[in-house]
Amino acid sequence: MRYIEEQLKRLPDRPGVYLMKDETGEVIYVGKAKSLRRRVRSYFRKGNHTFKTKIMVKHIADFDYIVTDTEVEAFILEANLIKKYNPKFNIRLKDDKTYPYIKVTVQEDFPRIFKTRLVKNDGNRYFGPFTDVNAIYKTIDVLKDLFSLRTCKKNLEAGKPEKRPCLNYHIGKCVGPCIGAIDRNSYRELVDRVCLFLSGKQDELINEVEKEMYQAAEKKNFEKAARFRDAVRALKNISAQQKVMSSKNINQDIIALVEEEGEACVQVLFIRNGRLIGQEYFLMEGVDEESNTDIMVSFLQQYYEQAPEIPQEIVINTHVSQTELLEDWLQQKKGKKVKILIPLKGEKKRLVEMASKNASQNLKKELIRRKYQKQRNEKALDQLVEYLVLSSKPVHIEGFDISNIQGSDPVASMVVFKDGVPSKADYRRFRIKTVSGPNDFAMMQEVVKRRYSRLLEEEGDLPDLILIDGGKGQLNAALEVLKEMNLDYLDIAGLAKREEEVFLPGQKEPVIIPRKSPALHLLQRVRDEAHRFAVSYHRKLRSRRLTHTMLDEIPGVGPKRRKALLSHFGSLGAIRKATIGQLKEVDGISNKTARVIYDYLREHTRP
Incomplete structure (x- = not known):
C-alpha cells in the first residue's frame, strides 16, 4: 500500500486513462478521467463506494496511467483498452456473436x-x-x-x-x-x-430504373425494358419488407436498455432514410450495481468504436451524463455532427418504446436459455460421475488434442471447461519441442508433462477430469506421465472419435455412454473444442511457414521487406491480390521491387 501511496502523489492533474492491476499484473479495470489525480485518488479514500468498487480496490496491487491531451482522446483510448484487456470489473459489451x-x-x-x-x-x-x-x-x-x-x-x-x-x-x-x-x-x-x-434510398433507385424501363420501351428495346420491369418488381418487393418507421428521411439508431435479474440487454433498431432495415440486440456483462446511465455510456462507447456506420441521430431511452463528450467523440469518428437525444413524446418516443419491448423479450429469452443450459450442464456433470465412476464432480475439465500432418508443424491444444462452459481465458497452445516425426503418443506425453509441471510449480488448481482426444494408446501415454509426476490420482479419460467410446485407466473394455445423454454431449464439446483450437493453431503456423518461404524466394525481398509486407497486408493472400500501386505504399518497396513481387506471385502457384 505504501508503494501505491507513492504512486498517487505523482499523479498529474491532466486528462487520461488509468489501468488498475492485480498482484499478477492482470488489468482488472480501465477508466478515464478528466483529472487523473482526482479520479484515481478517489478509489483509495474513504467514501460511499459501491460493494463492487470496494472488492475491486482490495485486488489492486498496482496501476498505470496514460496522459492524453483532451477528455475525448481519453474516451477513445478507454474504449480501445477495454476491448484489448477485457477487464473483469468493467461493464463489457458481450460480443461472442458475429453479425452479418x-x-x-x-x-x-x-x-x-x-x-x-x-x-x-x-x-x-x-x-x-x-x-x-x-x-x-x-x-x-x-x-x-x-x-x-x-x-x-x-x-x-x-x-x-x-x-x-x-x-x-x-x-x-x-x-x-x-x-x-x-x-x-x-x-x-x-x-x-x-x-x-x-x-435505404430505395425509392430513388426504383424511380431511376423505371425511367430507364420507359426509355428502353420507347426505343422498342423490349427485351431490355422487360429486364428493367422485373428489376423494379424485385426492388419494390424488397423495399416493401422494410417498414417505414419515420416520416422523415433520416438515418437513426434507436437504442433501448432494459435490466432484469442483474442482467442487461440493449436493443438497436437501424433506421435508414426512414425505413427499418435491421435490428439486433446485445448483452452487457459486469453490470452488477451499475446505474443505467453508466451501462448506456459503456455500450455507446464500445459499440460505436467498432460500428461501420454512425447515423445522424442516436435516440436512446436512458439519460447519459456525458452527452456532449459522446457527441464530440462521435463527430470526430463520423466527420459530421451527431445528435444524441431522449424523446419525451411523438414518433421517436414510440420507436424507443418498441425497441424497449424487443429488448425485454430478448433478455427474457436469454435468461431462459441460460437457465436451461445451466440445468443441462448440471445434469451432464452428475451423469459423468455416474458413468465414469469419478472421485468428484468434474466442475473443472481440461481437454487435450494434437494436430500435425505427418509430423510437420506439430502443435497441441488444451481447453478448459468450468461448470460445463468453455473458459477461454484458460486455454493454452503448445508447439511440440522434443518430438520429431509422426509420434502422437510422445507428443501427448510432452504436452501433459509441460502443462502439469507448470501448474504444480505455480500452485494452480488441478482439474477434476482430464480428457484426452483418442483411444487407449493416447490415454496410456498421458497416464504414464501422470504416474511419473505422482498425479495418477487425477481422473482421466480418453474419447475415441469413431465410435464415441470412452476409455478409462485399467479397463480393457470402453464405457459406452448413451448417445443422446448430456454427459456424452459435454465430452464431445470438450473434445471438439480442443480439436478446433489445435487445428487453427496448426494452420496458422503452417501458413506462416509457407508464407515466409514463398516471400523469401522473391528476388530483392529480405526479412525486413517481408516483415513490412506482412505487417501492411496481413497475409500472403492479401499480398497476392494487391496491385503494384498498393505494393508501393509499403515502406521500403520501390516501384521496381513492387513490379518484381507482383510478377513473381502471379508466375508461381500457391503452395
Whole structure:
C-alpha cells in the first residue's frame, strides 16, 4: 500500500486513462478521467463506494496511467483498452456473436458485393448488421442480377483486360469488366446505385430504373425494358419488407436498455432514410450495481468504436451524463455532427418504446436459455460421475488434442471447461519441442508433462477430469506421465472419435455412454473444442511457414521487406491480390521491387 501511496502523489492533474492491476499484473479495470489525480485518488479514500468498487480496490496491487491531451482522446483510448484487456470489473459489451453485413469493395477498380461477418477499417463500405441471413443473400442475388455485377474474386485492374470472359458474361449475368466490355467509371455508376439502395434510398433507385424501363420501351428495346420491369418488381418487393418507421428521411439508431435479474440487454433498431432495415440486440456483462446511465455510456462507447456506420441521430431511452463528450467523440469518428437525444413524446418516443419491448423479450429469452443450459450442464456433470465412476464432480475439465500432418508443424491444444462452459481465458497452445516425426503418443506425453509441471510449480488448481482426444494408446501415454509426476490420482479419460467410446485407466473394455445423454454431449464439446483450437493453431503456423518461404524466394525481398509486407497486408493472400500501386505504399518497396513481387506471385502457384 505504501508503494501505491507513492504512486498517487505523482499523479498529474491532466486528462487520461488509468489501468488498475492485480498482484499478477492482470488489468482488472480501465477508466478515464478528466483529472487523473482526482479520479484515481478517489478509489483509495474513504467514501460511499459501491460493494463492487470496494472488492475491486482490495485486488489492486498496482496501476498505470496514460496522459492524453483532451477528455475525448481519453474516451477513445478507454474504449480501445477495454476491448484489448477485457477487464473483469468493467461493464463489457458481450460480443461472442458475429453479425452479418453486406460488403461493397469500393477500394477495387471493379467492386464486388458479398456477405461478410468481418468488419475492417479498410476503406470499403459495409451495410448492416442484419438479423436475417437469408434476406441478405436474397438482396445480394437481386442486386447482382439487376446490375450484372461480377461475382469472381479476380484482382481486376482498369486498363488491363484479360483475353477470355467467364460463363457469366456469355449468359448475360456479368457486364464483363475482366475483358474491358465496360470501363471503370461506367461500372462504378452501377456500384453507386447498389450503395444507394443499401443505404435505404430505395425509392430513388426504383424511380431511376423505371425511367430507364420507359426509355428502353420507347426505343422498342423490349427485351431490355422487360429486364428493367422485373428489376423494379424485385426492388419494390424488397423495399416493401422494410417498414417505414419515420416520416422523415433520416438515418437513426434507436437504442433501448432494459435490466432484469442483474442482467442487461440493449436493443438497436437501424433506421435508414426512414425505413427499418435491421435490428439486433446485445448483452452487457459486469453490470452488477451499475446505474443505467453508466451501462448506456459503456455500450455507446464500445459499440460505436467498432460500428461501420454512425447515423445522424442516436435516440436512446436512458439519460447519459456525458452527452456532449459522446457527441464530440462521435463527430470526430463520423466527420459530421451527431445528435444524441431522449424523446419525451411523438414518433421517436414510440420507436424507443418498441425497441424497449424487443429488448425485454430478448433478455427474457436469454435468461431462459441460460437457465436451461445451466440445468443441462448440471445434469451432464452428475451423469459423468455416474458413468465414469469419478472421485468428484468434474466442475473443472481440461481437454487435450494434437494436430500435425505427418509430423510437420506439430502443435497441441488444451481447453478448459468450468461448470460445463468453455473458459477461454484458460486455454493454452503448445508447439511440440522434443518430438520429431509422426509420434502422437510422445507428443501427448510432452504436452501433459509441460502443462502439469507448470501448474504444480505455480500452485494452480488441478482439474477434476482430464480428457484426452483418442483411444487407449493416447490415454496410456498421458497416464504414464501422470504416474511419473505422482498425479495418477487425477481422473482421466480418453474419447475415441469413431465410435464415441470412452476409455478409462485399467479397463480393457470402453464405457459406452448413451448417445443422446448430456454427459456424452459435454465430452464431445470438450473434445471438439480442443480439436478446433489445435487445428487453427496448426494452420496458422503452417501458413506462416509457407508464407515466409514463398516471400523469401522473391528476388530483392529480405526479412525486413517481408516483415513490412506482412505487417501492411496481413497475409500472403492479401499480398497476392494487391496491385503494384498498393505494393508501393509499403515502406521500403520501390516501384521496381513492387513490379518484381507482383510478377513473381502471379508466375508461381500457391503452395
